[in-house]
Amino acid sequence: MSQPKLKNLMLHKRSGNLRQFSGSVSPNQNTTCLSICAENSTLTWTIFVPTNPRGTERLPPAIIASESDFYPRRLYGRPSEDLTSKPKYLVTFTVGYNQKDNIDQAVKKFSDNFTILLFHYDGRTTEWDEFEWSKQAIHISVQKQTKWWYAKRFLHPDIVAPYDYIFIWDEDLGVENFDAEEYIKLVKKHKLEISQPGLDPDSKGLTWQMTKRQEDHEVHKETEEKPGWCTYPHLPPCAAFVEIMAPVFSRDAWRCVWHLIQNDLVHGWGLDFALRKCIEPAYERIGVVDAQWIVHQGVPSLGNQGNEENGKEPWKGVRERCKNEWKMFQDRLLNAEKDYYKSVGFENMVHEANWVTVDRIQ
Numbered sequence: 001m002s003q004p005k006l007k008n009l010m011l012h013k014r015s016g017n018l019r020q021f022s023g024s025v026s027p028n029q030n031t032t033c034l035s036i037c038a039e040n041s042t043l044t045w046t047i048f049v050p051t052n053p054r055g056t057e058r059l060p061p062a063i064i065a066s067e068s069d070f071y072p073r074r075l076y077g078r079p080s081e082d083l084t085s086k087p088k089y090l091v092t093f094t095v096g097y098n099q100k101d102n103i104d105q106a107v108k109k110f111s112d113n114f115t116i117l118l119f120h121y122d123g124r125t126t127e128w129d130e131f132e133w134s135k136q137a138i139h140i141s142v143q144k145q146t147k148w149w150y151a152k153r154f155l156h157p158d159i160v161a162p163y164d165y166i167f168i169w170d171e172d173l174g175v176e177n178f179d180a181e182e183y184i185k186l187v188k189k190h191k192l193e194i195s196q197p198g199l200d201p202d203s204k205g206l207t208w209q210m211t212k213r214q215e216d217h218e219v220h221k222e223t224e225e226k227p228g229w230c231t232y233p234h235l236p237p238c239a240a241f242v243e244i245m246a247p248v249f250s251r252d253a254w255r256c257v258w259h260l261i262q263n264d265l266v267h268g269w270g271l272d273f274a275l276r277k278c279i280e281p282a283y284e285r286i287g288v289v290d291a292q293w294i295v296h297q298g299v300p301s302l303g304n305q306g307n308e309e310n311g312k313e314p315w316k317g318v319r320e321r322c323k324n325e326w327k328m329f330q331d332r333l334l335n336a337e338k339d340y341y342k343s344v345g346f347e348n349m350v351h352e353a354n355w356v357t358v359d360r361i362q
Contacts, residue, residue: 049061071162089167090115091117096122106169107131116138148271165251173296195248197292199294209225211242223239
C-alpha cells in the first residue's frame with residue numbers, strides 16, 4: 001500500500017538560516033525518526049505553501065477559512081446546527097433614525113431570503129428594536145460616515161461571498177411599487193450583473209435618462225441623453241450605467257467593484273461611470289429594471305452631517321467634496337489606465353472620453 005507524501009516542506013535552523021527541503025517524506029517509521037532527530041538537533045519542520053492566501057503560507061491549506069458571512073450564530077450547541085436557514089441575498093441601508101419609518105416600509109419589501117444590514121451614521125441603534133425585524137438585523141454604527149465608507153470597510157468580497165446579490169441602498173427610497181423577489185427574477189432573466197430599479201419620473205433630483213423608468217419595458221439597457229453627453233451609444237450615461245443611489249451587484253461583479261472603490265473617496269461620485277470596467281460586455285450586463293421601480297424622495301440627510309465652515313452651510317461643504325472626489329476619481333482611473341498601457345508597450349493607446357464633467361451636474 002503506497003503512503004501519501006508531504007511536499008514543499010521548509011527546514012528551519014534556530015540559528016536563523018533557512019534551506020529548502022526538496023525531497024518528499026512518507027509518514028512511516030523514518031518520518032517519526034526524522035521528527036525526533038530534528039527536535040534533538042534544534043531543527044524544526046515548518047509548512048510552507050506558496051499558493052495559500054498571502055500571509056497564510058505556513059498553514060496547511062485545509063485549515064484556512066478565507067471567507068465569512070453575516071449569519072448570526074449561537075453561543076451553545078453544535079456549530080453545524082446553528083443555522084436553520086441561510087439567506088441568499090444581502091440588502092444594506094445607510095440610515096439615520098429620522099428615516100426609521102421609511103426604512104421599515106422598505107425592509108418589508110425584502111423576504112426572509114435577505115440578510116438585513118443597517119449602517120448607522122447617527123450612532124442610534126437600540127431605538128430600532130421597536131421593529132421586530134431589527135432584532136434579527138445586523139447593525140454597524142460609526143457616526144457621520146457614508147455608505148461607500150461602510151461598504152469599503154465592511155462588505156469585503158470574502159465577507160459577502162455567500163450572497164448571490166448585494167443591494168447597497170440609500171435610506172430615502174419609496175418602494176410602494178417594488179418587490180425584491182420579483183426584482184431578482186428579472187435580474188436573472190435578463191442576465192444583469194449590475195442593476196438598479198427604475199426611478200419614477202417624479203423622483204427628486206432625477207439627473208440621468210438612463211435611470212428613469214421606461215413604462216413599456218421589463219428592463220432597459222440603453223437610452224438617449226442630452227446632446228454631447230454620450231460619446232458612444234454603448235458607453236455611460238447612455239448605456240452600461242446605473243446610479244450609486246440604489247445599485248444591485250451580483251457576487252462576481254461586487255468582487256471587482258469593491259476593489260474599484262477608493263478608500264479615501266467616501267461619496268462614491270464618479271463610481272457609476274466606471275462600473276462597466278468590471279463587466280463584459282457592460283452594455284448587455286448592466287441595466288435598469290423598469291417593472292420594479294422606486295421613487296427617490298431626495299431627503300437631504302447626508303448634507304446635514306457636514307460642518308459649517310467659512311460661513312458655508314453644512315450641505316454646501318458636503319456637495320463641494322462630492323464634486324472634488326468625482327474629479328479625483330476620474331483622474332486616478334485615467335492615470336492608472338495610462339500607466340498600465342505604457343507598462344505593456346501601448347503608450348499611444350487612445351482612452352475613451354466617456355466622462356460627463358462635474359460642472360454639468362447641478
